[in-house]
Amino acid sequence: MEITSRPRLLWTAALSLLVARLILQIFMPSRLDSDYAQKSGFELVPVDCFNSSLRATGVDIILVHGLGSNPDTTWQKLAKNVSRNHTDPASQGKQFVNWVSDFLCEDFPPEVRRHARVFFYNYDSYWKNDAIEERRSRLGHELFEEVTSMAVKTPERSIIFVGHSYGGLVIKEALLKAQHLHSRRLVDILPQTKAIIFLGTPHVGSASISLSVKAAQFFHAFGLAPLPSIVEAITHDSVELQDLHRQFEAISGHVRIVNFHEERETLGFWGLWSDFAVKKQSVTLDRPNAETIGLYTDHSGLNKFGERDSNYEMIRNKLIELVKAIIANARIGASVYSVPQKTDKLYTERRNLSDRLEEKLNKPLNGSDQVAHAVAISGLGGAGKTQLALRYVERHKLHYDPILWIDARSQEAIRSSFQRCAQGLNLLTETYSTVPNMAALRDDPAVRVVLSWLQNRNHLQDEWLVILDSADDLNNGIRDVIPSGVRGSIILTSRDIECDKVLPPGSQRLQVGTMEPSDAISFLLRHLNLNATEVPEDIHNLAQSICENLR
Template identity: 30%
Template sequence: MIDLKPAGQLFVLACAAIISYLWLRYKHIRSVPAGTVHNAPREAAASETSPRHTSANRPPLEILYHGPTNAAEEPVKVDIVAVHGLGSNVDWSWTWQDKSGRRPPVHWLKDLDMLPAVVPNTRVTVYSYESRWHANAPKTRLELCGEALVRSLHHFRSQTLDRPIIFVAHSLGGLVVLHGLLYTDRTEEFNYLPRNTVGFAALGTPFRGSTMQSLAEKVAWLMTLAGSHDGIIRELEQDNKHITDKVHAFSQLRNKMDLPICCFIELYNSDYGKRFGIPGLVRGMVVDEESAHIPGWDRVGLNADHFKLNKFSGPSDGSFIAVSNEIRKMFVGRGSVLKRRKSDTEKSHFMVPFGCNKNFVGRESILQQLLEKISPSTDQDDCQRTALEGLGGIGKTQIALEAAYQVRDKHPDCSVFWVPAVDATSFENAYRDIGCQLGVKGIEDDKADVKMLVKVALSHESAGSWLMIVDNADDLKLFADATLSDHLPFSRNGSILFTTRNHEAAVRLSQNNITTVAKMENDEATDLLRAGLKENQIHNAEGTARLLEFLTNLPLAIKQASAYMARTDMSASKYLQHCQSSDKTMVKLLSQDFEDRDRYKNINNPVATTWLISFNHITRDYPLAARYLRFICYLAEKDVPISLLPPGENKLEADEAIGILKGYAFVIERNELDSFDIHRLVRLAMRNWLQTNGEWQEWAMDAIQHLTDKYPFPKHENRDIWMRYLPHGQTVLQLQENSANKETGLLFNVAESYFMLGKYNEAEQMYRQTLEVRERVLGREHPSTLGSMNNLADVLGNQGKYEEAEQMHRQELELCERVLGREHPDTLKVR
């Protein structure tokens, strides 16, 4: 641009505006001769001489070259769509004219010796949109122009939607194409278009805006009376954030679609003044090299200024040769581009957060069952749903992990997605990762409904075959409230595997298609313990077997024990001794954290804490089941009679509560339907949980009182009842060992039960405790205390401890005579 002071610049701009306005008025009223099209077919030439369409009534898309006319030639294989630039139109944008008038005009898009000769098996179409800005300009935006282009193409190509397409655009037209393709990528109806786009030739497109933007904006302001509008002009400000963001988004789309792009760069300054009849008034680069191409995209320099980038004088024009050669390369390479895209679309994804567990052992029968159920091809008329249920720590996640790798190896075309369902956040984060991997449009928007977007994507047939593993689907509330269940995809090419410790969740989520994980077999458990240990640590086969039995063959407990033993170089027999020494030591061992690459880092590993989530779920959702669990943990672990449990409001509520505990595998039903066992380690973990939360004493007293009320005085007539209650009474009484206020009623009944069974040693211990408490609480002369003395004397006599028994009877007789009198029936009994 000429160097002028601000005032001079304003004067020059005013002059340019006035001249431009007069020039536009002149162009508007004069008739532009169409001229003769060089080597054009007769029908094409006729269209050139027909009355010019106005922007209001001309179709947006017009065919310039229909393709080969010879039936023997191959049919049209590609659509070429040309989009003109700012302030231009399809009548003269692509036409070179000889100023001397000695040569006919050359329209390089349709003249038979021009582009049709280079790529004959194409259909060449031009797009017409209103791009005026300095007079009679529409109030539009580039984004709207791009959307209009896409809609027009969709309708125009309704019969050939699958045909590949190459865009050719001059200047602003390149940004129109850019906005159009971005629009298709976020609009499901049109998202086929980027997949079918095999080339984009951008002739001087201002991807970073134009240095001439400020000048054009001032001209638009000066020409307001002529109907100018600077809406599009404002968007061309160099390096403005809006256009930068759009180009960034388009670069991502281009990379995803592997779209061939060639940017053509002007190598000469443009003379603006010459266009208005004042040569040299304003000169400069309209779109410099930095703006005309994006790093990483192909670029070619043309020996032309901005206004001649899209006009070529004939087949030997160097610029035409350069441009047409690049378009031909896009045409020839379309097959490989489409093939790569198809391959990428069909490519399977493996999104599992853990490596293959090299130490996985056993579980062959369960794995076989599972693999037969979860293959997406098992039922071609439905989306498979399967649940893998079992106690926490039983190995469900590891089995699912092994199944994931086996599915990957056996079905390479099947994608595998892993979704933790510990809570809503972990579920959504996993869905977001899946959406990003699949390239789901809009997935990274802050306000995007991530779960619904991924559901729709996986439900579409184009997602191919997939297996989704929803791990730790334990909290039924997350699914029952439709928080997550409404976002599970459905595809006849898909399959969903849930792992859960909640039987009710397994039933609801899988329509009762459940595989239950039981404890490991002995040889499997041995192999698991052996991994990572030295031979001298497990050389004692008997001690190793007893340790595994003590740990109930629970995989998580075994892995934790193995990790601790490996770290401390401890033998299996020694570890067992510590476990059996006391509950406190056992809890300490089971609370040891350990490194495990195959478990979630944000979830505690130790066995003592692995059931806390389930405890909390039960406490929140099933109050009676939570009360039962607290009560049961004070009892013996085997053969807990249902009749011993605290009552619910009705029988149905009680049965439901017991069913919940069975569903979590915290209790195990026995052959006798009226009793169950509590898992040994669950019982220990529950006790530890109560102590940690300061609830131990409260619930212990509740358990003692309830059992005192339920335990009958032992007689031969009610033998079946007290015999079943006896182990639990004895276990509960152990809670009183350090208590100053012991419940003597339960002590007495348990002692009497042992006496009737002939277990005099146990009976003696219980009677002594009863006597001790009653003497302290009631006094030596209380009738109940005297009764305890008599019972203790009897059991001592039955054991042959006659001297001590006689002494006890004498004390009793002396007290009875003093309190009751010599003639009282109870005194006489002692005599």
């Protein structure tokens, strides 16, 4: 009996092992299987809804996924809103939402979005079955090479990295490579890197990673081919991680750091285990320019959002804040804002006119390729044409570079304005005292050099804006100084209702008439240092009566 039962036990054990292996293969599929292999390449992949064309300045946002991720799904989550709300991409027949391409594209303000390019960086980090032999240092080197190859084409652009979990460690390795190899490359991406957002990155390791190490060993025992070494390398307080962190701190003092961490435990093994995958202490960096922000989610939810919830909004708002700050800093001392006056402190904005000007400057010209946009503002003297243009300029400082203001009241004023603009653009090449004032405006060297510079701006460079203010006399040579160029926008103000005729064909017209009653009341009360929304009713009625009598 004992002899016959032994083979049976062996067969039972072998069958159990086979069944266990089959179950593991179902739950831990190989990426060599075409049904489970990622469709995206292991490279930098541009997010199509952002402007991926090369521009000389701006910000590149590069998102790097974590360990064991499928690049096709790592930034996705099942959509929560499936109602027929067509403003939400999740409602348009999609089951899953990629928050970067579905939400972020819509939510970036235009003045931010036009400066931003967004990329996913995909790499092979699968460790559970049929894993390739990989090390974090090599993954960092590959990221460094990819970003450097892109930066060669646009060396003036800034970089924001976003790394989820292990991806943050890969980013740190890439920047260390940049520090060591910068003398052998045409560009150095380390100074270009202005900010990093870490999403649950275990800077000093993860205490719960030991379970993953044991799981990898378990998979190996059943004939799978995991990679336990890549998991073991993020054990809490490992010497390797301490060295990486110390070296990164030494080279990244100029980088703004934002650490997001989970505030919910992660469930594992079908709910039999729960813990913080990366504790707050491991996420936090002890440095003055580092922020630490908690999100109400678990570790896997730090980079997946099925709706525009508070967690998504915090990351979105931080990205917008960082891009705005980088753009503003890049403009200091570099951009040209040649506008010699400011909006009058008593100026009462006419919201309807401001909105219409905004709308018209977003419309391309029909029938002309001389400039991208042009608007002629006409109205009586003192109607507020100049103040309207000034308010637009002040609100869009970050949208254009350069912004040039030309006083067009006379030929002398035009010459003087172009000389000021030429100096601002560092284009002075001749001594203007030798040029007779009787020469035609088109022959003035300052006019020629500025107009030529504007015309030669191309699609790799920022848009420019020229304001020709108070062009009341359309016969004083104003036609000869109208700029052209594919990157250009023009605002012209004049008392002449036909002033749009000096602009390129298809230019928009905007007439400034008398004030609306509500605007007139606000204007009068502001001159008396009173707020229209706070004054007593009798004073408001008196102001209304005065304005009606003046109409």
